[in-house]
Amino acid sequence: MxxxxxxxxxxxxxxxxxxxxxxxxxxxxxxxxxxxxxxxxxxxxxxxxxxxxxxxxxxxxxxxxxxxxxxxxxxxxxxxxxxxxxxxxxxxxxxxxxxxxxxxxxxxxxxxxxxxxxxxxxxxxxxxxxxxxxxxxxxxxxxxxxxxxxxxxxxxxxxxxxxxxxxxxxxxxxxxxTSEPQRRIRLAELSKRVREAVMQKGFVLPATTVQTPIIPLITGESDAAIALSTHLNQQGIHAPAIRPPTVAPNAARVRLSLRCDLTDEHVDQLIKAFASAPKA
Ligand SMILES: Cc1ncc(COP(=O)(O)O)c(C=O)c1O
The missing domain is CATH 3.40.640.10 (Type I PLP-dependent aspartate aminotransferase-like (Major domain))
Known part of the structure; x- marks a missing residue:
């Protein structure tokens, strides 16, 4: 509005x-x-x-x-x-x-x-x-x-x-x-860590000068995005599949969006979930 x-x-x-x-x-x-x-x-x-x-x-x-x-x-x-x-x-x-x-x-x-x-x-x-x-x-x-x-x-x-x-x-x-900048610092650390893990898993992230907490796992095919989202969901991670027309044709993805109050254990869990994810 x-x-x-x-x-x-x-x-x-x-x-x-x-x-x-x-x-x-x-x-x-x-x-x-x-x-x-x-x-x-x-x-x-x-x-x-x-x-x-x-x-x-x-x-x-x-x-x-x-x-x-x-x-x-x-x-x-x-x-x-x-x-x-x-x-x-x-x-x-x-x-x-x-x-x-x-x-x-x-x-x-x-x-x-x-x-x-x-x-x-x-x-x-x-x-x-x-x-x-x-x-x-x-x-x-x-x-x-x-x-x-x-x-x-x-x-x-x-x-x-x-x-x-x-x-x-x-x-x-x-x-x-204003008064709790540590939240931003923590979020930036988490974003960096998850981005590195995602790239190690073979996903190509959009080039960016700033490592933001929005991290797309681009699968291309919608079915692959749904399969990955379902897999993550079964591991306790809510990460929705985003499909056309929200994104361009053949650019379906799972969209990770991090928060500063995630614990290290949560992030370990997320990274472990990638390790057992279906092929990207
Ligand atoms: C870039 C951008 N602008 C505007 C909006 C709309 O914000 P709201 O949902 O608070 O209306 C969103 C998301 O919902 C957004 O991602």
Whole structure:
């Protein structure tokens, strides 16, 4: 709903939205719905993005839209490069930090903080539903943008505000993110360990500059993903199979998503479960 509110408030048929192919469906749908021309660029392909930006130099507004951490691949965007292109072609940057908030950056602000572009990204959207353990969309931007959203975002205006109990949960989670960095450090250690074990088992992980806790075990065939997910489930590990159309044809996978409160024994159990998994 936050993604819908942002794009429908800031873009219309006079504008062009450039969106990474692997960006979350909620942003792709919002881009289509707002009436702007939508140009999808190949995943993390900033050369292609630049050619598109050149081509649409006359549009009223250009918005570059991406996830920070890609939800099904666990790799990350090159935000410094996107911001440099935005500066060169006078575009607005919109970054969905759903999987970065609370997880990445020294203070847990996300990939923008980690890649040192907090001051350059125009609009950051996030959710309280992942690291914050609650529900609710979050938008951070300069005050004029926020005022525009408050007055124009129909998905905000025409829905009930979050109840106080939920807001209290979010506030407590934000406090924990600020005051308990050890959770992030632990999660990063676990991510590194599991990623190494997964690669040893012969899975090829999407190339990434940041070892995030989203780790896809790409099987290709849907049946293989279901078999692997079932196998892990029998070993006490909940890791769902993700199949087309959520991912591209022949790119089915089991999606591991780690949490900081997993014990070493849990991770041993996961790694042992791979050892006895059906062939990748
Ligand atoms: C990148 C991304 N953006 C947005 C969302 C939507 O968040 P929510 O489920 O809190 O509405 C998700 C996942 O659900 C996501 O992975």
């Amino acid at each position: 936050a993604n819908l509110g942002v794009l429908t408030s800031l873009a219309n048929q006079d504008d062009v939205i450039f969106i990474d192919k692997l960006t979350h469906a909620s942003l792709i749908d919002a881009a289509r719905f707002c009436g702007a021309t939508v140009r999808v660029f190949p995943h993390n392909n900033t050369e292609k993005l630049e050619r598109l930006l050149e081509r649409y130099a006359d549009a009223r507004r250009r918005l570059i839209v991406t996830d920070s951490v890609f939800s099904m691949d666990g790799d990350v965007a090159d935000l410094p490069k996107l911001c440099a292109l935005a500066a060169k072609y006078d575009a607005i940057t919109v970054v969905d930090e759903a999987h970065g908030t609370g997880v990445l950056g020294e203070h847990g602000s996300g990939l923008c903080e980690l890649q040192n572009v907090t001051d350059q990204v125009d609009i950051v959207i996030s959710t309280a539903s992942k690291a914050l353990g609650s529900l609710g969309g979050i938008v951070t931007a300069q005050e004029p943008v926020i005022k525009t959203l408050i007055n124009h975002a129909r998905s905000l205006i025409y829905t009930t505000a979050p109840p106080p109990s939920q807001v209290a949960c979010i506030a407590a989670a934000l406090d924990a993110i």
